[in-house]
Every structure is written in C-alpha cells, then in structure tokens.
Amino acid sequence: xxxxxxxxxxxIIAILVVSGIGWGVYHYFFGQSQAKAEIYSYSKLVxxxxxxxxxxxxxxxxxxxxxxxxxxxxxxIAFVESDCPDKVCIHAGKLKTTGQFAACLPNxxxxxxxxxxxxxxxDVDIVVGN
Numbered sequence: 001x002x003x004x005x006x007x008x009x010x011x012i013i014a015i016l017v018v019s020g021i022g023w024g025v026y027h028y029f030f031g032q033s034q035a036k037a038e039i040y041s042y043s044k045l046v047x048x049x050x051x052x053x054x055x056x057x058x059x060x061x062x063x064x065x066x067x068x069x070x071x072x073x074x075x076x077i078a079f080v081e082s083d084c085p086d087k088v089c090i091h092a093g094k095l096k097t098t099g100q101f102a103a104c105l106p107n108x109x110x111x112x113x114x115x116x117x118x119x120x121x122x123d124v125d126i127v128v129g130n
Contacts, residue, residue, distance in 0.1 A: 034116040035098050037077045039069070042108040050116070051075040051096070064107050077111065079104060 037049040041063040049071060056073045058080065060066075067089075068081035076096035079089040084106040092102035101112040 035075070035096070035113050036116045037071075037095070038112045038114055040110040040112070049077060051077065051113070052116070061109075064109060067104055067107050067109055069111070077113075078102075079111065082107065 035051050037051055038045055039047040039049070039061055041061060046061050046063055049069075051071075052075060053071075054073050054075070055071055058068055058070050060068045066081070066083040067079065069077055070080040071077050072094065074096070076094035078094045079092065079102060082089050082104050084104050086106075089102050089104035089109070089111075095102060095111065095113050098113050098115050101110060103110045
C-alpha cells in the first residue's frame with residue numbers, strides 16, 4: 001500500500017506552484033519599492049518622512065513630543081519611546097515594507113509605510129477617534 005497516490009503528488013505540486021506565484025506577485029508589487037512613512041495624529045497627517053534618505057536620527061512630532069521615532073540608515077523607521085502604558089507601538093519593531101503599520105492608540109498616533117510615488121494627499125486612509 002502506497003502512502004501517496006499520483007493525484008496527491010500532482011495536487012501538492014500545484015499548491016506549491018500557486019503559492020510560489022502568489023509570493024512572487026506580492027513581492028513584485030509590494031516589495032522593495034521606494035517608500036515613505038506617514039505619521040498621523042488623530043487622523044490628521046502631520047509628517048511624511050522619506051525612507052530613502054539614508055539618515056540615522058531620532059525625532060518626534062509637535063503634536064506629541066513624548067512619542068519618539070527613529071529613522072534608520074537602512075530605510076526603516078520605528079517607535080522608540082512612548083508614554084503609553086503597554087508599549088505595543090515600540091514592540092512593533094522596524095517598519096520598512098509598503099503596507100506595514102504600527103499604532104500608539106493611547107496617544108492617537110499611527111505610522112504607515114506607503115509607496116512614495118503612488119500616493120495622493122486626498123485619499124482617506126484611516127480614522128482614529130478620541
């Protein structure tokens with residue numbers, strides 16, 4: 001008695017091929033493209049940061065100086081300080097790829113990575129209430 005039938009092998013190969021194609025398409029459209037970070041405070045865009053500049057610095061936004069971000073030379077950004085009780089925003093780590101985001105909900109701050117060239121300021125992204 002065989003463990004696998006011929007049809008089982010074909011189904012497994014088909015699943016692997018479809019998964020590989022899906023992974024390739026995802027990385028083609030959302031992979032290492034030029035990106036920027038957008039920082040929102042209570043649904044208002046307060047700062048847009050170019051991630052291709054190659055700088056290494058800490059900064060905060062005027063709306064909440066207790067929340068500190070770090071921009072890394074490798075083109076990533078992260079929360080490094082916050083006065084929130086649970087520090088989920090800091091534990092989110094570095095963000096680099098388009099589509100990633102982190103939020104500090106007690107402070108109403110959202111950090112999103114978006115494509116640098118396909119973004120309109122008129123687009124509605126997210127609503128954060130008080």
